Amino acid sequence: MPDILIIEDEPNIAHAVQFILSRDGWQVALHGDGLGGIEAIRGAKPRLVILDVMLPHRSGTEILAELRGDHDPSIAATPVLLLTARGQAHVPLADEVLAKPFANDDLRAVVRRMLV
Amino acid sequence: MPFEALVAGCLAYVALMFGVAFAADRAAGRGKVRWLDHPVVYTLSLSVYCSAWTFYGAVGYASRSGLEFATIYLGPTIVFAGAWWGLRRLVRVARMHHVTSIADLISARFGKSNRLAGLVTLIVVVAATPYVALQLQSVSLSFEVFATDGLSDIRVAGMQGTALWVAAGLALFTIIFGTRNLAADERHHGVVTAIALEAVVKILAFLALGIFVVWGLADGPADMVDRIHRTATDPENRGWLLQPDRWTALILVSGAAVIALPRMFQVLVVEAADEDRLATAGWAFPAYLFAMSLFVLPIAVMGRDVLPADANPDLYVLTLPAQSGQNWLAFLVFLGGFSAATSMVVVCTIAVSTMISNHWLTPLWLTLRRRPQSGDPEDLRGFVLNARRLAILAMMAVSWTYYQASGGTAALASMGLVAFTGMAQVMPAMLGGLLWRGANRQGAYAGVGTGSLLWMLMIFLPSLGIDGLLPVPPEVDPLAFAILLSLAVNTLAFIALSIFGMPDPVERLQGLSFVSAVDPIRHSRVARGVDQAEPLLVMARRVWGAEDALRFFQTEAALQGKSGYLPDLTPGFLTRLERRLAGSIGSATAHAMIDSVAGGVKLTVSDLMQVADEAQRAKEETQRLENATAELARTARQLHEANDKLTALSVQKDAFLGQISHELRTPMTSVRAFSEILKNPTLTPEERSRFAGIIHDEAGRLTRLLDDLLDLSVLESGQARLSVMPVTLHDLIDRALTAASATRPERHFRVERDPLAEYVGIITDADRLLQVLINVISNARKYCDAEHPVLIIRVIRVLQGGAQIDIADNGSGIEPARQALIFEKFARLNDPARAGGAGLGLAICKEIMANLGGEITYLPGQGGAAFRVVLPRRPPVPSDAGWRHRA
Amino acid sequence: MPDRPLFLERASFRRRRLGDAARVMPVLALLLVLVPVWWMPERISSAGGAIWLFGLWAALIVAIWMLHRTLRRADATTLRASRAITDPRPDDHAV
Secondary structure, three states: OOOEEEEOOOHHHHHHHHHHHHHOOOOEEEEOOOOOHHHHHHHHOOOEEEEEOOOOOOOHHHHHHHHHOOOOHHHHOOOEEEEEOOOOOOOOOOOEEEEOOOOHHHHHHHHHHHHO | OOHHHHHHHHHHHHHHHHHHHHHHHHHHHOOOOOOOOOHHHHHHHHHHHOOHHHHHHHHHHHHHHHHHHHHHHHHHHHHHHOHHHHHHHHHHHHHHOOOOOHHHHHHHHOOOOHHHHHHHHHHHHHHHHHHHHHHHHHHHHHHHHHOOOOOOHHHHHHHHOHHHHHHHHHHHHHHHHHOOOOOOOOOOHHHHHHHHHHHHHHHHHHHHHHHHHHHHHOOOHHHHHHHHHHHHHOOOOHHHOOOHHHHHHHHHHHHHHHHHOHHHHHHHHHOOOOOOOHHHHHHHHHHHHHHHHHOHHHHHHHHHHHOOOOOOHHHHHHHHHHHOOOHHHHHHHHHHHHHHHHHHHHHHHHHHHHHHHHHHHHHHHHHHOOOOOOOOOOHHHHHHHHHHHHHHHHHHHHHHHHHHHHOOOOOHHHHHHHHHHHHHOOHHHHHHHHHOOOOOHHHHHHHHHHHHHHHHHHHHHHHOOOOOOOOOOOOOOHHHHHHHHHHHHHHHHHHHHHHHOOOOHHHHHHHHHHHHOOOOOOOOOOOOOHHHHHHHHHHHHHHHOHHHHHHHHHHHHHHOOOOOOOOOOOHHHHHHHHHHHHHHHOHHHHHHHHHHHHOOOOOOHHHHHHHHHHHHHHHHOOHHHHHHHHHHHHHHHHHHHHHHHHHHHHHHHHHHHHHHHHHHHHHHHHHHHHHHHHOOOOOOHHHHHHHHHHHHHHHHHHHHHHHHHHHHHHHHHOOOOOOEEEEEHHHHHHHHHHHHOOOOOOOOOEEEOOHHHHOOEEEEEHHHHHHHHHHHHHHHHHHOOOOOOEEEEEEEEOOOOOEEEEEEEOOOOOOHHHHOOOOOOOOOOOOOOOOOOOOOHHHHHHHHHHHOOOEEEEOOOOOOOEEEEEEOOOOOOOHHHHHHHHO | OOHHHHHHHHHHHHHHHHHHHHHHHHHHHHHHHHHHHHHOHHHHHOHHHHHHHHHHHHHHHHHHHHHHHHHHHHHHHHHHHHHHHHOOOOOOOOO
């Protein structure tokens, strides 16, 4: 069971995030599409979800809304870190928001804060 | 005259006719129809009424029955005396409905019923076959006259086949010039011009013979009158005494025949460009008939006086000059008779084959193949043309067989009258339909049915020798009795069932349109929405071919103030579409096809009341009001479209900034993350080089995006520099295909091209054009979702110089809602199949084409995604040069 | 322009009477051709009858020609007059 599930369609960004976080010792899994994102969360039951906003087929905010409405309370309460390329600082329902491009240390700090 | 010379002259004459028809068709193809459309050509083409029956048979008729022969020409004269209000109205209404034949007219009037059209076609075929056989017989007889003296057996054997050769040649002529294309109006300029020329030959030959007889054989008019008087008062000649009942019946029947005979309806109504030419034809056609009849009696009397008693009166026109040693005159007369026979056969066959294909074969084929969207879009057009060719061949073959079987012994006149009386049975339904709104389909069935049954029993079967089926009172003339009885029963049945029957709504609507001569309105409620126009376009393409269909739809869209190829489904548009289709395949089939595609809902009586009200009001409104309303609607539609586009654009404008931000930040995120990772000293060399590679790729992507944005802004401002040079489209397409094959190289595309057509030279900016072609082809490679992808590239040279390039694939195409947006920036927003670029490709293509003075458009209804690139011969001169010109 | 509507009225009146003449023409022709044959078939069957019939026929053709010529002129005049008064724009619906 991974600590972190990354849902991100840009493979290079996904690999960068995975590389940075796994060097901190986290178990990291990847999912590359908005479609089936919610099922991936339900299946993997991660402690943290890192979610991109601009995804093909289903946007990150849609997935977030569905996640929060899940009938399993433990899944509905999963902490979510939203990655956005539009410079927003706050998005409803998301626990944390990180604007692209981000500093690697900021990413690591946010994740550590959310998981520990 | 030697037989060989006769055959050679005949062949030369036939070659001349082919040449004239070909030249006229070519001239019409280039739009030079002014002299082809002249009222004189129209009037001469009407003379197809004077078939070989007139040319040979009139003299025979006169020698047996005296002045009675004139009835056949007096009837049409009386009808044409009413040309101004009668025939003009008929032609106007028929043109309004794009009627293709008399069967089509009756079917359109009585609720677009194809069964009724099928019934009329049956009568036409039964009546016309012996008549065409008669023409073949007359040609064959006229050959024999020249061949009587001193011929070897070989020549006699060769002559037995005359009819066969003539039939084959006429079939060829008719197929070549009668079934060239499936135009929206069934006009055949080549055929009409050729028969107009034949009409001149006919009349010259007959007049020359008449003059020779009156002043050469007799001693002038006074002597001629004496001779006629002697023959007429000869007690031996009881046949010359006019019988009033026959006189009346024959005038009635020939008046009906001049409209209802398939060949007459074809030249009088279908081939008429408009109804104004009847002002000329109204007196000129009777004058032609007068000239053809003037010398009939003198020739008949002279034949009786001079020639041996056993000579065939039907051939006096040939034997008289031949006996007198006037070989050239005889040859001219022979050509006249040949012209009369051939022109009749050609026009009659075209008319009948159109009816057979439109009312028998095409509906049958459409019922048998209930495939709504057939895979091959060209099939219907090809089928209809082939059906007509088949019908022409069948008609010729049956007529020839009839001639062979009947032995060709019957007198010419009796066989002609059989056809006249048969077609006259259609007249009550036609006249009633045009003049009386209450006339309905049951009435038409009853009238045409009973009338033609009586005709069958009392005229047609007796003409084959099957007699005595119905008793005829001994004291009256059997022919006059049969004509008057069948027409009376026909008319009574038609009126009675019309009074007691109830027409359905479509029929009442058509009745209103025919009787009041107002534009028909198609009223079937259709589901609203732009996506409905596309299946109609696909259907129209099956009938007219891609180019014509696209042109019609584009014009209609422009009329509504819309751009592109998909007009709204307004009643006006549907009416015009149906009428144009009716011009190609008949009104019943066109109606059924549109209903099946547009999902027409059945008309109810309340709809009908509404429409009748509307029609009445529209008729009363002044022209100006109508124009203003149309203008207003057009402006409103334009505004509506502009508004829709603006709304969509402003939504897009917001999205544009977000999109730019997203497109820039995404590669930057990777670059930043990996460059920070690279600072870490513990990485392996492989990891280092992989991460550096990623940074390099993402930097390249950033550069491309910035390049595209810059390119677009330069193009949009119109400051792009073009480096124009002459290029060949073939080379450019080759290069584009090679360059585009880098996109999804794993997919194998079959490319359909026509290399020869691609050798079009134009002056343009080759690199820019190449950019457009690569973009369009790459898009096809990216998005075409067919299992066996095919790319079709067609280059067409445009008339005014320049070219158009159509590039189509066989995938599922672009849905109509998105077609309007694909050329906008970042149109690929939220596109699931995002593949690399930023969605600026087609926006750049559009700007490039505008800079090159052409355009790129999406072609709907082509079975896949299809784009058309239109190029001028050279790009427009930059605007500063224009300023200098004006200064 | 007080006299112009008057002109229009006269022109259209004349035009309508000519239209009536065009309707009568075929009926008249039919009667002229039918009645003599019912009345005295023997006389019409002879040479004199033939001359009479062809003469009638020729006269009929000339009559149609003159009628059509007058009708076309009257039509053109009415059209021009009505257009000059009611509608300054060219009539694009005229065929």
